Amino acid sequence: MQAFTQLEGIVVPLDRANVDTDAIIPKQFLKSIKRTGYGPYLFDEWRYEDRGEPGMDCTHRPKRKDFVLNQPRYRGASILLAGENFGCGSSREHAPWALLDYGFRCIIAPSFADIFYNNCFKNGILPIVLPAETVRRLMEACEAQEGYRLRIDLQAQTVTTPSGEVLHFEIDAFRKHCLLNGLDDIGLTLQHADEIRAYEARRKQEAPWLFMRA
Amino acid sequence: MAKTLFDKVWDQHVVRENDDGSTLLYIDRHLVHEVTSPQAFEGLRLAGRKPWRPAAAVATPDHNVPTVDRSRGIADPVSRQQVEALDANCREFGILEFGMQDERQGIVHVVGPEQGLTLPGMTVVCGDSHTSTHGAFGAIAMGIGTSEVEHVLATQCLIQKKPKLMRITIDGPLPLGVTGKDMALFIIGRIGTAGGTGHAIEFAGEAVRALSMEGRMSLCNMAIEAGARCGMVAVDEVTLDYVRNRPFAPKGELWDAAERAWRALYSDPDAHFDRELRFDAAEIEPQVSWGTSPEMVVPVTGRVPAPEEAANEVQAASWRRALEYMDLKPHTPITEIQVDKVFIGSCTNGRIEDLRAAAHVVRGRHVAENVRLAMAVPGSGLVKRQAEAEGLDKVFIEAGFEWREPGCSMCLAMNADRLEPGERCASTSNRNFEGRQGMGGRTHLVSPAMAAAAAIAGHFVDVRNWQEEQ
Ligand code: SF4
Numbered sequence: 001m002q003a004f005t006q007l008e009g010i011v012v013p014l015d016r017a018n019v020d021t022d023a024i025i026p027k028q029f030l031k032s033i034k035r036t037g038y039g040p041y042l043f044d045e046w047r048y049e050d051r052g053e054p055g056m057d058c059t060h061r062p063k064r065k066d067f068v069l070n071q072p073r074y075r076g077a078s079i080l081l082a083g084e085n086f087g088c089g090s091s092r093e094h095a096p097w098a099l100l101d102y103g104f105r106c107i108i109a110p111s112f113a114d115i116f117y118n119n120c121f122k123n124g125i126l127p128i129v130l131p132a133e134t135v136r137r138l139m140e141a142c143e144a145q146e147g148y149r150l151r152i153d154l155q156a157q158t159v160t161t162p163s164g165e166v167l168h169f170e171i172d173a174f175r176k177h178c179l180l181n182g183l184d185d186i187g188l189t190l191q192h193a194d195e196i197r198a199y200e201a202r203r204k205q206e207a208p209w210l211f212m213r214a
Numbered sequence: 215m216a217k218t219l220f221d222k223v224w225d226q227h228v229v230r231e232n233d234d235g236s237t238l239l240y241i242d243r244h245l246v247h248e249v250t251s252p253q254a255f256e257g258l259r260l261a262g263r264k265p266w267r268p269a270a271a272v273a274t275p276d277h278n279v280p281t282v283d284r285s286r287g288i289a290d291p292v293s294r295q296q297v298e299a300l301d302a303n304c305r306e307f308g309i310l311e312f313g314m315q316d317e318r319q320g321i322v323h324v325v326g327p328e329q330g331l332t333l334p335g336m337t338v339v340c341g342d343s344h345t346s347t348h349g350a351f352g353a354i355a356m357g358i359g360t361s362e363v364e365h366v367l368a369t370q371c372l373i374q375k376k377p378k379l380m381r382i383t384i385d386g387p388l389p390l391g392v393t394g395k396d397m398a399l400f401i402i403g404r405i406g407t408a409g410g411t412g413h414a415i416e417f418a419g420e421a422v423r424a425l426s427m428e429g430r431m432s433l434c435n436m437a438i439e440a441g442a443r444c445g446m447v448a449v450d451e452v453t454l455d456y457v458r459n460r461p462f463a464p465k466g467e468l469w470d471a472a473e474r475a476w477r478a479l480y481s482d483p484d485a486h487f488d489r490e491l492r493f494d495a496a497e498i499e500p501q502v503s504w505g506t507s508p509e510m511v512v513p514v515t516g517r518v519p520a521p522e523e524a525a526n527e528v529q530a531a532s533w534r535r536a537l538e539y540m541d542l543k544p545h546t547p548i549t550e551i552q553v554d555k556v557f558i559g560s561c562t563n564g565r566i567e568d569l570r571a572a573a574h575v576v577r578g579r580h581v582a583e584n585v586r587l588a589m590a591v592p593g594s595g596l597v598k599r600q601a602e603a604e605g606l607d608k609v610f611i612e613a614g615f616e617w618r619e620p621g622c623s624m625c626l627a628m629n630a631d632r633l634e635p636g637e638r639c640a641s642t643s644n645r646n647f648e649g650r651q652g653m654g655g656r657t658h659l660v661s662p663a664m665a666a667a668a669a670i671a672g673h674f675v676d677v678r679n680w681q682e683e684q
Contacts, residue, residue: 016532016535018507019409020645022650027277028628035253035360045648055292083528085407086407089645091357092249093253114443115343118359118362119360172234172375174235176379179232184261185373186369188612195229195238196240196266200267214271
């Protein structure tokens with residue numbers, strides 16, 4: 001996993017609440033058995049006029065002009081500003097894979113759905129929760145000013161606006177540590193292999209029916 | 215100290231508490247399907263890791279499988295590749311799989327309980343959000359992402375923060391014609407799709423106790439639609455009767471010991487919840503969703519709401535968007551909404567009891583002329599066999615329904631079963647998101663009896679009126 005320390009980038013405002021994972025990456029693209037290549041299909045139904053199919057070359061597909069991602073001013077964006085309950089719906093990790101593949105490394109919203117939030121961290125994406133009023137203010141500023149950029153510092157837990165305003169965000173210590181160092185948490189858990197084995201030995205005595213072969 | 219049901223199960227699964235307040239939680243059962251697992255198996259291979267306890271996992275393909283004749287396999291090469299990848303991974307890593315030609319194949323959340331692979335007091339995970347279904351057995355059952363699927367395969371554990379606890383109590387007897395599905399939609403309508411975020415929900419109260427295991431599974435299935443980490447129901451006689459004699463359930467002395475342990479799986483009377491909600495069952499009517507989120511739901515006796523009635527501007531904006539997408543006008547009575555397709559199935563409502571309820575409504579009647587396609591899709595091969603033994607397939611077919619092979623089917627339209635742009639569907643599934651059942655498709659979530667009645671009438675009807683007649 002790619003580490004996340006600092007990021008400065010163009011911001012896209014996606015002013016909708018309850019953006020679900022079906023919207024982020026429609027199901028037909030879930031048939032891929034890879035982790036990459038989803039970027040061109042991110043928000044497929046909102047982005048294109050036609051129906052997207054896996055493997056399609058997207059460069060010539062007709063685009064919906066009114067969708068933010070299609071506006072030239074947001075080209076190359078790496079930070080997504082979103083509405084509340086972003087990422088609700090299914091557990092598909094294809095959603096963060098698609099966001100990452102498109103180029104987003106950070107998503108800022110008033111709230112996230114639990115599984116999506118968790119999935120972001122496993123893929124080097126930083127989801128930041130800021131108060132709804134603050135997100136609204138950032139959206140307005142972003143829409144008003146072309147080339148609007150934010151600076152994120154994970155170590156300091158801050159978002160800095162172009163005018164120099166510094167916003168603080170909360171993040172849990174373990175997740176921060178893993179993200180800062182790009183750590184694979186399977187490796188970390190396996191450091192406790194002896195404790196897992198000891199647990200299993202004890203539990204087999206207490207509740208042997210849990211260890212019958214499936 | 216008094217403990218909640220959740221606390222009891224959680225505490226039994228703590229391997230270690232990490233310094234940062236997270237917990238290494240042991241996972242008893244890992245359910246696997248073809249869509250969210252290939253990248254996890256690939257990850258294991260790349261890291262040279264082996265599954266920690268392959269015997270704890272069980273797999274079945276469900277999302278991509280065709281629901282028509284399977285003897286010639288899957289026509290779509292991309293879908294086929296995914297299902298074949300699951301077969302190959304299970305073979306390589308020694309995981310039990312109910313493959314596409316196995317009669318036990320089906321939607322993973324139907325198969326687990328049906329086989330007795332889901333047991334009370336377990337921790338159950340699956341790379342699928344509707345894993346919450348298994349909480350109906352007094353289990354902690356959570357949907358996880360693919361990275362976590364890999365983590366569980368490699369370590370048999372998950373790193374978790376203990377969620378907050380919420381109890382939703384439904385008092386009083388459930389009115390006639392009202393199901394677990396209606397209860398779920400009603401609750402989501404009240405608390406919203408983010409109402410349960412960060413929480414594990416325990417469903418309690420007389421009306422919940424009165425539900426069959428099937429009804430409880432429908433209810434817990436949709437806990438995720440309320441944003442919750444999981445849903446749970448305490449163990450009682452209904453639970454034990456369902457589990458007893460299932461193929462993978464413990465037998466003999468082992469059963470006796472298990473039963474003793476399971477009987478303790480309820481919340482102690484003075485246990486603490488972070489949030490408590492109570493509703494009166496008498497308030498619950500058959501529900502119909504009108505919008506593009508499960509919280510956009512009204513009773514069948516109601517009307518499509520107007521954005522002016524919304525609680526705030528954010529909600530009004532999403533209602534306007536939903537009305538446009540759904541092509542509905544505010545104040546339209548629900549019973550005036552016509553449907554083009556009807557789908558009965560999914561992990562919410564693809565069990566035998568659901569098919570019985572729908573068959574009961576369509577028996578001796580015929581699908582309306584304006585309905586282009588009505589399909590009944592059993593949740594598993596064994597549900598299908600049982601339904602056929604009861605003659606339900608004939609009831610459906612005679613009424614003009616298509617009777618299909620088991621799988622997720624039009625719940626998410628990853629196979630060939632889908633809505634065309636603009637088509638309107640009465641569906642027993644759990645999500646009415648834009649494009650969920652096909653690009654431009656319009657989904658109304660209802661119970662199986664309500665979907666069946668809509669198929670017959672050609673528009674939504676209050677199924678309670680029909681049930682009184684019978
Ligand atoms: S039936 Fe629908 S919700 Fe259930 S597992 Fe399949 S796709 Fe997911």
